[in-house]
Structure formats: structure tokens, C-alpha cells
Amino acid sequence: MIDTNIFQDKTAVYYTLGCKLNFSETSTIGRILREAGVRTARKGEKADICVVNTCSVTEVADKKCRQVIHKLVKQHPGAFVVVTGCYAQLKPDTVAKIEGVDVVLGAEQKKDLLQYLGNLQKHETGEAYTSALKDIRSFAPxxxxxxxxxxxxxxxxxxxxxxxxxxxxxxxxxxxxxxxxxxxxxxxxxxxxxxxxxxxxxxxxxxxxxxxxxxxxxxxxxxxxxxxxxxxxxxxxxxxxxxxxxxxxxxxxxxxxxxxxxxxxxxxxxxxxxxxxxxxxxxxxxxxxxxxxxxxxxxxxxxxxxxxxxxxxxxxxxxxxxxxxxxxxxxxxxxxxxxxxxxxxxxxxxxxxxxxxxxxxxxxxxxxxxxxxxxxRHIGQTMPVLLERPKPGLPMHGFTPNYIRVEVPHDAALDNRLVSVRLGDFNAGGTALLGTIE
CATH class of the missing domain: 3.80.30.20 (tm_1862 like domain)
Structure with missing residues (x-):
């Protein structure tokens, strides 16, 4: 039985590299930690736990994973650092040797992340937990x-x-x-x-x-x-x-x-x-x-x-x-x-x-x-757009059914709303069409 009392009022940061599947799995890890009492660290706040979900699709991806780990260790001194994902599964010993890393979890272990956190005390050297390829069998929803x-x-x-x-x-x-x-x-x-x-x-x-x-x-x-x-x-x-x-x-x-x-x-x-x-x-x-x-x-x-x-x-x-x-x-x-x-x-x-x-x-x-x-080809058409909350200072954006990115003036009330938008010309960067809500 895991004693979740040690996680109460602790904070965590999450960094994901790679595909949409990784982002989905990081979000699930975040939910698991939240349910144990861990909240996401605010901007500029030093975290107690760092979770890095890695990619290994290219050599560049491997290098970026190492850079991200070094950066988080420096930004959050003393944090308990967990590394998982494809790079962790393929090169667990390499990752475990990175200064500041405490636990490396393979594909089969990441769903049980809580049981590998112990009492959140830093390790002298990283510990790797992975399974052989033939033993990677479970499906983590x-x-x-x-x-x-x-x-x-x-x-x-x-x-x-x-x-x-x-x-x-x-x-x-x-x-x-x-x-x-x-x-x-x-x-x-x-x-x-x-x-x-x-x-x-x-x-x-x-x-x-x-x-x-x-x-x-x-x-x-x-x-x-x-x-x-x-x-x-x-x-x-x-x-x-x-x-x-x-x-x-x-x-x-x-x-x-x-x-x-x-x-x-x-x-x-x-x-x-x-x-x-x-x-x-x-x-x-x-x-x-x-x-x-x-x-x-x-x-x-x-x-x-x-x-x-x-x-x-x-x-x-x-x-x-x-x-x-x-x-x-x-x-x-x-x-x-x-x-x-x-x-x-x-x-x-x-x-x-x-x-x-x-x-x-x-x-x-x-x-x-x-x-x-x-x-x-779609300029002048009116299409339904699902609008998203933007980053501060930016216009709202969303996508048509056929994935055309559309920008409209900011209106917080429209977040996660499907609205009818008339598509205008390109924005200044040519990355989206400007829209008028109808």
C-alpha cells in the first residue's frame, strides 16, 4: 500500500517530448499525481518532482532529452527527477547516469509511477526499472x-x-x-x-x-x-x-x-x-x-x-x-x-x-x-470552428472540421465553444486564416 501522505502539498513539473501519445500519457501521469495530492508547480516555482517523458525517434531527439533533463535539474534543485518514455526504455543506464536523475521507468513501469517514488528522497545514483521487450505486455489506458x-x-x-x-x-x-x-x-x-x-x-x-x-x-x-x-x-x-x-x-x-x-x-x-x-x-x-x-x-x-x-x-x-x-x-x-x-x-x-x-x-x-x-481555396466560406483558449496576449484560435487554423479576436467566453466563422484572408504570418464570427 502506497502512503500518499508524503505527496500532500508537493509540487510537480512535467516535460514531454515527441508524439501525441506521449502527451496523452504525461497527462495521465499528472492526473495520478494530482489524485495523490501533488499539484502542478506554478510558473517560476521550484518543484518537488520533475517528470520527463522522452522520445527517441532520432538522434536529435535523444540529445534534446538529455538537454531537457539537465535544464530541469538546474531549474529545480533538489527535486526528485523521474524519466520515462522511449529514450528511457531504450537507454535506461545512460539516462540513469545523468546527474540529478533519481528513477528511470520503462514502458511497462510508467503506469505504476507512484510505487517507484518512495519517500521522494534523492538517490546518489539513478535507479533504472525496465522490462525486456518480450515482457512489455500491459496496456495502460x-x-x-x-x-x-x-x-x-x-x-x-x-x-x-x-x-x-x-x-x-x-x-x-x-x-x-x-x-x-x-x-x-x-x-x-x-x-x-x-x-x-x-x-x-x-x-x-x-x-x-x-x-x-x-x-x-x-x-x-x-x-x-x-x-x-x-x-x-x-x-x-x-x-x-x-x-x-x-x-x-x-x-x-x-x-x-x-x-x-x-x-x-x-x-x-x-x-x-x-x-x-x-x-x-x-x-x-x-x-x-x-x-x-x-x-x-x-x-x-x-x-x-x-x-x-x-x-x-x-x-x-x-x-x-x-x-x-x-x-x-x-x-x-x-x-x-x-x-x-x-x-x-x-x-x-x-x-x-x-x-x-x-x-x-x-x-x-x-x-x-x-x-x-x-x-x-476556403477563403470566403463559413465553417464551424472549435475555439481554444490562447496564450496571454494572442488572439483566440481554433480549427475547422478539415483542420484549417483560424484566428478570431479574443473572447474568453468562447473557449471550447463551436462557433460559425466566416474565413477571411491569411494572418500576418501566413499560419492561419482570419475569421469573423457570424
Whole structure:
């Protein structure tokens, strides 16, 4: 039995790196600590506990994790420092040796964070608690809002794909999930707490059902019936798992928004084979065409990795032309990073850093062209926008169903409200459309 009296009146700060799933899990950790009596530290206040939820998708991410830990240790002297997340699972001993770190928790341990905090006395050296990959089996539920307007519902964890460049299966374990009934229950609770929008998150969410004999399509249909939730968004889903029946259902659904995020990773079939992806460019293009046929105004975000091993100049040229031809809205561009233990390290032809940068810039410019054209097509239309509380001094903002960012004059009464907005021209930075509430 954990004595929660030691947590009364204690304060904590939280820092999250990486994906939406990490943000969801950090929010759940925060809720666990709040229920034990820990409050979030105010700005400028020295915290008693620091929690860092790490990412390890690239070498840059690893470095940033270390920088964040050093910074928090310096800002909160004497705080009990807990590090979890993918970097913690993959490199627990490295993290434990960082000065000031007390406890390192792996993928299987973070849900039981309280039992590793002891009496919050600092350790001379960090202690690491992780499980072997084969023992990462449990699914820790998470449906959290944190400081955001929208909720993030974790529907799945882990991955069985083992793409040649990726360490996520080693950090997160095998694909697993909770039941549809439990997801519906969590969505209903979010609605009761005033939630209007839920983003479905996970590592490979289209693979939902491995643990329970259900399907992602069944989940989508069940969540669509939850009263009180106005909007759902499907976060990153593998193109081979985004079925025509899901696309057609979303096109008819009142609650699931016309907004997709689909990882392509490369527009070259040869590179896709090297990556061990489970589709080719023809099937990907067919998927985009299907979406646009039934939802012409849908927002489609696409992940692309540049400079992976084996990506020759010719292959990149093919990829660029293919991506340019796609009717997608925005590109999320990542430079390939060598990850220890991955099969990609066996591939010949290494791309120089400066060439990776050049290719990345080329795709980012293409992305800017695509998203600006997409926004411009909607100027003059009136659309429902879910408004969010802004940072001090900034105008309110929110998103249309198809994920166009809109800015309106500040009005605190409109926070978390769906309002009808006429879309005007671009703001000064070109990052949003200016709106007029009707």
C-alpha cells in the first residue's frame, strides 16, 4: 500500500517530448499525481518532482532529452527527477547516469509511477526499472486533456511492423490495446468533463484489436455513437490499414472529421522496399484518390523521411515528383537518423548531412505551397470552428472540421465553444486564416 501522505502539498513539473501519445500519457501521469495530492508547480516555482517523458525517434531527439533533463535539474534543485518514455526504455543506464536523475521507468513501469517514488528522497545514483521487450505486455489506458482543449484517447500501444529504420517496436513492445467498451467509457467520461473533441492516438492505431479480437473500424463506429463528443480526429494511421470502409464511413459521419494523417515515408518504391514498408506508391496514391473522391475538402497530412540509407539522388527525384503529384495538404518532413540496432544500418549508400538538409528544404517548400493553396481555396466560406483558449496576449484560435487554423479576436467566453466563422484572408504570418464570427 502506497502512503500518499508524503505527496500532500508537493509540487510537480512535467516535460514531454515527441508524439501525441506521449502527451496523452504525461497527462495521465499528472492526473495520478494530482489524485495523490501533488499539484502542478506554478510558473517560476521550484518543484518537488520533475517528470520527463522522452522520445527517441532520432538522434536529435535523444540529445534534446538529455538537454531537457539537465535544464530541469538546474531549474529545480533538489527535486526528485523521474524519466520515462522511449529514450528511457531504450537507454535506461545512460539516462540513469545523468546527474540529478533519481528513477528511470520503462514502458511497462510508467503506469505504476507512484510505487517507484518512495519517500521522494534523492538517490546518489539513478535507479533504472525496465522490462525486456518480450515482457512489455500491459496496456495502460489514457484519455487526457491536460492544458489543451481537446482530449487525447490512447486506443493502442506498441507495433509489430519492424520497419528497417525504426526503434519504436523496441521501445514500445508488441501491438496491444484496450477493449472497445473501455474506449467508449473513457470517451463518455471526456464528454461529461466538457470535452468536445477527441484525437485517437497510439503507435499503430489501425492495428487496433490485436489484444481483443476487435477491429479499428468497429472502434470508429462505436465511438461515433458517444453523445456529447462533437469531433473525433484520427491521428497517424498506416495507409495499408486505412481501409475503404473506414474512409467511406468517415465521409458520412457527423463526428469523425475529414482529416487524415498518413505516413508515406518515401515516394520511391525502391526506398519503400528498403524501409520494409507494407505498401507501394500505387496503392498509396489510390488511397489518397479514394479520400478525395468522397471528401474533396479533406485535410491530408503526410509523413516523409529524407536521406534514408539507400536513397540515391535518382530515388529522391522520383519521390519528389510522386509527392508533388499527390492531392495532399501538408508534409511532415524528417531527416533520417541512424538508430542503433536497426536493419537500415546494413544498407549501403549513406546520404551526406548537407544533402539531407537540401532534400528536406525542397520538400518543406513544396509543403508550404500545398497548404497555402489548400487554405486559399476556403477563403470566403463559413465553417464551424472549435475555439481554444490562447496564450496571454494572442488572439483566440481554433480549427475547422478539415483542420484549417483560424484566428478570431479574443473572447474568453468562447473557449471550447463551436462557433460559425466566416474565413477571411491569411494572418500576418501566413499560419492561419482570419475569421469573423457570424
Amino acid at each position: 489514457s484519455c487526457s486533456r491536460g492544458d489543451r482543449t481537446r482530449f487525447f484517447l490512447k486506443v493502442q500501444d506498441g507495433c509489430d511492423y519492424y520497419c528497417s529504420y525504426c526503434t519504436i517496436p523496441f521501445a514500445r513492445g508488441r501491438s496491444r490495446n484496450g477493449s472497445i467498451a473501455s474506449m467508449v467509457e473513457q470517451a463518455s467520461r471526456a464528454a461529461a468533463e466538457g470535452g468536445k473533441e477527441i484525437v485517437l492516438t497510439g503507435v499503430n492505431i489501425g492495428d487496433f484489436g490485436k489484444s481483443t479480437g476487435e477491429t479499428f473500424f468497429d472502434l470508429v463506429k462505436a465511438l461515433d455513437d458517444v453523445e456529447g463528443i462533437e469531433r473525433y480526429r484520427i491521428s497517424s494511421i498506416e495507409p495499408n490499414l486505412l481501409t475503404d470502409e473506414i474512409i467511406e464511413y468517415v465521409s458520412r459521419s457527423r463526428r469523425f472529421m475529414p482529416h487524415f494523417h498518413i505516413p508515406l515515408q518515401s515516394g520511391s518504391d525502391e526506398v519503400l522496399k528498403l524501409m520494409r514498408r507494407r505498401y507501394d506508391t500505387a496503392s498509396f496514391a489510390s488511397k489518397i484518390k479514394k479520400i478525395k473522391e468522397v471528401m474533396p475538402d479533406s485535410f491530408i497530412g503526410v509523413d516523409v523521411i529524407v536521406g534514408t540509407r539507400g536513397e540515391t539522388e535518382e530515388y529522391f527525384g522520383q519521390a519528389y515528383e510522386f509527392i508533388k503529384s499527390l492531392d495532399v495538404t501538408q508534409l511532415h518532413v524528417f531527416s533520417y537518423s541512424e538508430r542503433p540496432g536497426t536493419q537500415a544500418l546494413k544498407i549501403d549508400h549513406v546520404v551526406a548531412p548537407e544533402e539531407k538538409h537540401r532534400r528536406s528544404q525542397q520538400l518543406l517548400e513544396l509543403s508550404d505551397e500545398k497548404i497555402r493553396a489548400f487554405y486559399a
